[in-house]
Amino acid sequence: MTGDSQAAVHLLSVRVPRTLVRPHRRRSVLRGLVLTALGVLAAVYLFPFFWMISTSLKPTSELYVQPPALWPVRPTFDAYGAALVGAGDWVLLRNSVIVCLTTVVLALALALLIAYPLTRLGVTPRFRRGLLSWLLSLRFLPSMVVVIPIFATIRTVGLYDQLLALILIYTAFSLPFAVWMLKGFLQEVPQEVEEAALVDGAGRWRAFFQILLPMISPGLLAAGVITFALAWSEFLYALILTATPRSQTFSIAVWSFVTQFEIIWNQMAAMGVVSALVPIVLLLFARRYVISALTFGAVREKT
Amino acid sequence: MYPLFYAIGLSLQYYRLGGFAGLHNFAFAFQDALLSDSLRATGVYIVLAMSIECLLGLVLAVAVQRTVKSALGRTLTYLLFIVPMVTPPVAAGVIFRLMYIPEYGIINVLLRDLGYHGRSVLWLSSPGMAMFSVVSVDVWQWMPFVFLVLFAGLAAVPADIIEAGEVDGAGGWARFRFLELPYLRPLLLLVLVFRFTDTLRVFDHVQVLTGGGPGASTEFLSLYLYRIAFKFSNLNYASALALYIVIIVSILFTIASRYLSEELV
Numbered sequence: 001m002t003g004d005s006q007a008a009v010h011l012l013s014v015r016v017p018r019t020l021v022r023p024h025r026r027r028s029v030l031r032g033l034v035l036t037a038l039g040v041l042a043a044v045y046l047f048p049f050f051w052m053i054s055t056s057l058k059p060t061s062e063l064y065v066q067p068p069a070l071w072p073v074r075p076t077f078d079a080y081g082a083a084l085v086g087a088g089d090w091v092l093l094r095n096s097v098i099v100c101l102t103t104v105v106l107a108l109a110l111a112l113l114i115a116y117p118l119t120r121l122g123v124t125p126r127f128r129r130g131l132l133s134w135l136l137s138l139r140f141l142p143s144m145v146v147v148i149p150i151f152a153t154i155r156t157v158g159l160y161d162q163l164l165a166l167i168l169i170y171t172a173f174s175l176p177f178a179v180w181m182l183k184g185f186l187q188e189v190p191q192e193v194e195e196a197a198l199v200d201g202a203g204r205w206r207a208f209f210q211i212l213l214p215m216i217s218p219g220l221l222a223a224g225v226i227t228f229a230l231a232w233s234e235f236l237y238a239l240i241l242t243a244t245p246r247s248q249t250f251s252i253a254v255w256s257f258v259t260q261f262e263i264i265w266n267q268m269a270a271m272g273v274v275s276a277l278v279p280i281v282l283l284l285f286a287r288r289y290v291i292s293a294l295t296f297g298a299v300r301e302k303t
Numbered sequence: 304m305y306p307l308f309y310a311i312g313l314s315l316q317y318y319r320l321g322g323f324a325g326l327h328n329f330a331f332a333f334q335d336a337l338l339s340d341s342l343r344a345t346g347v348y349i350v351l352a353m354s355i356e357c358l359l360g361l362v363l364a365v366a367v368q369r370t371v372k373s374a375l376g377r378t379l380t381y382l383l384f385i386v387p388m389v390t391p392p393v394a395a396g397v398i399f400r401l402m403y404i405p406e407y408g409i410i411n412v413l414l415r416d417l418g419y420h421g422r423s424v425l426w427l428s429s430p431g432m433a434m435f436s437v438v439s440v441d442v443w444q445w446m447p448f449v450f451l452v453l454f455a456g457l458a459a460v461p462a463d464i465i466e467a468g469e470v471d472g473a474g475g476w477a478r479f480r481f482l483e484l485p486y487l488r489p490l491l492l493l494v495l496v497f498r499f500t501d502t503l504r505v506f507d508h509v510q511v512l513t514g515g516g517p518g519a520s521t522e523f524l525s526l527y528l529y530r531i532a533f534k535f536s537n538l539n540y541a542s543a544l545a546l547y548i549v550i551i552v553s554i555l556f557t558i559a560s561r562y563l564s565e566e567l568v
Contacts, residue, residue, distance in 0.1 A: 235507040
């Protein structure tokens with residue numbers, strides 16, 4: 001393919017040499033420029049993380065050295081210990097893990113309940129389209145708009161400052177995305193696979209659990225990881241619906257360092273590291289699906 | 304749907320007194336000077352963040368698509384850009400808080416090393432700079448999103464079309480304008496819709512970086528709403544404002560979805 005087109009370019013270049021030769025030289029200059037720009041960008045993107053990690057490892061005595069050192073002389077995990085154990089933030093960390101895991105399980109189960117009939121049973125295309133685009137529209141609703149009624153409702157039903165409130169809300173919020181994502185995966189499994197199982201005498205349930213579910217397990221894993229990461233990062237609702245460490249999540253732990261009168265920089269950085277590390281590590285595993293997830297499946301990448 | 308009706312109910316009542324207020328809360332919005340300040344700040348934020356993100360993202364996507372051909376290079380680029388997007392906004396706030404501290408922050412130190420010896424820049428506590436800093440975090444986190452979406456779009460442009468174009472003597476600009484842009488148009492729209500709705504509701508990293516200050520220079524709509532609703536506990540007025548936002552966003556969404564739904568469903 002490319003060989004052919006290069007041959008074509010050479011043929012043409014006999015006739016119009018200038019216009020076709022110059023772009024080649026310009027292209028190599030452009031290439032150098034782009035690679036330099038990418039290098040600079042890599043620094044811009046990686047240095048902030050490096051700086052946060054470096055600050056989190058500084059002992060308090062090295063925090064205010066002028067000029068600040070790139071890397072602490074005596075790196076230590078003291079700040080992590082002080083924040084997690086000393087300040088009691090491990091409780092919030094535990095809360096976050098409980099909330100996120102429960103949310104993942106609930107959201108995936110409910111999403112399957114919606115996505116399965118949508119793709120497998122006879123549903124009119126009109127209904128399907130309508131439901132899917134309605135779910136999509138929820139993604140665009142600014143969360144601050146529903147925050148007040150949700151706050152008032154949660155208070156009336158007595159769930160204020162309880163983990164359950166956050167679990168319910170995160171499940172509701174991740175549902176549209178989970179349905180969209182699982183819908184995509186379910187559509188990729190040919191209808192015939194399931195029909196074959198039915199013909200072989202398996203019931204619908206068995207066909208679902210033993211045939212379909214294993215086939216879409218990569219999708220479940222990806223959707224689960226992304227749901228976890230989104231719930232992990234959530235801040236606004238955690239801020240509004242909780243008041244005590246009994247139900248506060250880790251985002252609040254990170255934020256509370258900022259509001260103190262005198263900020264303890266190394267502890268704040270340490271909590272920032274923990275907060276960022278969890279979704280980054282998780283999503284590096286599911287990296288193929290991040291863009292699809294963020295755009296509701298509108299974009300599929302190949303990497 | 305229930306929250307929406309609840310909000311309508313709240314918005315029609317008087318603050319503290321209760322009782323039916325008619326459109327009082329809705330009318331008050333027009334006299335609220337703080338609201339107009341907040342709207343202006345939000346507007347500036349949206350325009351700055353969106354335009355920088357989209358332009359940079361587009362240029363970068365085209366440039367990388369044309370110059371970085373190796374699979375390894377592309378994977379590395381992809382990984383590099385996925386990291387900021389999945390960083391929780393609160394953590395991103397922490398990162399930049401650390402970098403923007405006036406005395407010990409690395410940015411001012413770098414400026415000094417580069418030969419700037421004026422007064423140290425108050426990145427977060429002077430109004431103009433605070434806006435810049437807050438926008439910079441948004442760009443840092445979400446320019447990669449624009450880049451990755453458009454990059455995926457460019458990869459979907461059929462290779463034979465580009466080759467045919469090259470045979471016809473299309474230069475770099477013509478290739479972009481007439482061959483690639485038509486493929487990117489729906490994705491550009493998609494990116495604009497996503498970035499618009501996200502910048503409109505921006506809250507997390509601003510709360511960490513400036514908390515809306517100094518003064519009210521970075522008190523965007525969501526922060527203002529948060530203050531009215533949860534600091535002054537005027538849920539009624541806040542609901543009225545929220546409903547305005549619902550109306551505006553749904554109008555925009557209806558317009559956009561007419562184009563989007565064909566691409567998505």
